[in-house]
Amino acid sequence: MLKVGLVDDRYIDLDKLNGIVAGIPEVEVVFSTLSAEEAYEHIKKENVDLLIADIEMPNLSGYELADIIHSHALDIAVIFVTANSGYAVHAFELNVHDYIMKPYSRDRLVKSIERLLEKTKTAGIIGRLYIKQKNDIHIIQKKDIIFIERSGRSTTIYTKTGPIKTYQTLNELEGELRERDFLRSHRSFIINIHYVKNFSLYAKNSYIVTFDGIEEQAMITKEKVNFLQNHYF
Known part of the structure; x- marks a missing residue:
């Protein structure tokens, strides 16, 4: 089971993420929040395999959240879902799994998550x-x-x-x-x-x-x- 955390400061975008991700087999949404600071607290306390985040948010941004994950070598994949293309190059320096531009289709996000699921299955020997x-x-x-x-x-x-x-x-x-x-x-x-x-x-x-x-x-x-x-x- 892939444990996923969601964060976007716009309720309508967060609701869309919830609707898509919750319907994918072998995936469990462990938290869903409008605040990157709250997402960070969840990451510290809970087992999370994937974080799906907007980038530009007040106070702590999604990019800064991914940078924390990367700099502390946390075993959490990141998918950015954003309306801003300006972070793409820097995002992949953080080894993010995917960078999805808004507006996006359900199929685009589902395929990205399914790709990660396949990757984790084939990487079983790493365990x-x-x-x-x-x-x-x-x-x-x-x-x-x-x-x-x-x-x-x-x-x-x-x-x-x-x-x-x-x-x-x-x-x-x-x-x-x-x-x-x-x-x-x-x-x-x-x-x-x-x-x-x-x-x-x-x-x-x-x-x-x-x-x-x-x-x-x-x-x-x-x-x-x-x-x-x-x-x-």
């Missing part, structure tokens, strides 16, 4: 991580990773079904875990934010992280806790 050991390669689902710890010269990947050890470094694994779910919380840890249960103050600038389902714990810096609060929760 797996290949863990190299001396004589074996483990294939695990990224969604099953709770956290990863580097200790000495080895790395332990804690999953829902148990730990897996590898010689791969955190830097190597971090390059494979660019989804919004994962955060380099500390020089020795990568955490999956969906399993986090609690942060407990450990020292002036660090916290202990506890997780649902396992007793093992990780570390997170104060800076990264602040980042989570500002951009995820």
Whole structure:
């Protein structure tokens, strides 16, 4: 199911988006708002796969919203639906999925979303991580990773079904875990934010992280806790 957020400061345009998107199979509208600021709050708190946004809006623009998504490497596709063609070149520098000019037909938007749906289906292999050991390669689902710890010269990947050890470094694994779910919380840890249960103050600038389902714990810096609060929760 593709989770979609909609934002346009004109009610008539937002209503048109709702009418089209809500009728597409395998698509769920998780929020619909007239305010880009409100859309930003939704993005921080909810899982969103696609944002469909107007560009020119008061205060925070759709372009600025897409720039936030791009600069924080959030795993959210963007479709601009706008009456202004002047942002097209800059928009594709942000790697947006599509740039649709108003007025547009229902078919134009539906085909764009269906194209994204196909892309996400064929990219299913991206959801797996290949863990190299001396004589074996483990294939695990990224969604099953709770956290990863580097200790000495080895790395332990804690999953829902148990730990897996590898010689791969955190830097190597971090390059494979660019989804919004994962955060380099500390020089020795990568955490999956969906399993986090609690942060407990450990020292002036660090916290202990506890997780649902396992007793093992990780570390997170104060800076990264602040980042989570500002951009995820």
